[in-house]
Amino acid sequence: MKTNGKVYKYGNHVDTDVIIPARFLNTSDPGELASHCMEDIDKEYIKTVEKGDVIVGGENFGCGSSREHAPIAIKVSGAGCVIAKSFARIFFRNSINIGLPILECSEAVDGLEAGDKVEVDFSTGEIKNLTKNTVYKAQPFPDFLQRIIQADGLINYAKATREGK
Numbered sequence: 001m002k003t004n005g006k007v008y009k010y011g012n013h014v015d016t017d018v019i020i021p022a023r024f025l026n027t028s029d030p031g032e033l034a035s036h037c038m039e040d041i042d043k044e045y046i047k048t049v050e051k052g053d054v055i056v057g058g059e060n061f062g063c064g065s066s067r068e069h070a071p072i073a074i075k076v077s078g079a080g081c082v083i084a085k086s087f088a089r090i091f092f093r094n095s096i097n098i099g100l101p102i103l104e105c106s107e108a109v110d111g112l113e114a115g116d117k118v119e120v121d122f123s124t125g126e127i128k129n130l131t132k133n134t135v136y137k138a139q140p141f142p143d144f145l146q147r148i149i150q151a152d153g154l155i156n157y158a159k160a161t162r163e164g165k
Helices: 030-034 069-077 089-098 106-111 143-150 154-162
Strands: 002-009 054-057 081-084 102-104 117-121 126-129 134-137
Touching: 030 069, 054 106, 069 089, 081 106, 089 102, 089 143, 089 154, 106 126, 106 134, 143 154
Parallel strands: 002 054, 054 081, 081 102
Antiparallel strands: 002 117, 117 126, 126 134
């Protein structure tokens, strides 16, 4: 599984209230959530994001409340993945549960800049900065987690497994 696109780079401790502000949590509609993704930290994000683009964050990305709305908003906005130095534990699990690819790689976070073009291969953990012609290596997820993400989340994975697919 691969994605490629441009980098949107943010700092440390990007919390779920910044990813999807609480004032928009009166809906569970994924499209409506996505329309406000990153609004309080980057008003241009939702206007310019394209399918496959990559969000890059520092330490503790997704901290704050345990809402699934945050990774849903990111995924439905079009982002192909999130790369960070580390993820808040609940955001990490929610991302897998809803099928949002994420990778931890400090070197990539330090080397990538906003606007860089990147290609990410989740099966190998390889992150290629096409702008700077550099390559970073993240630890890929084990096969069973990759299958959950490829199935577009835990519920779809469970259904497919139950049906013998």
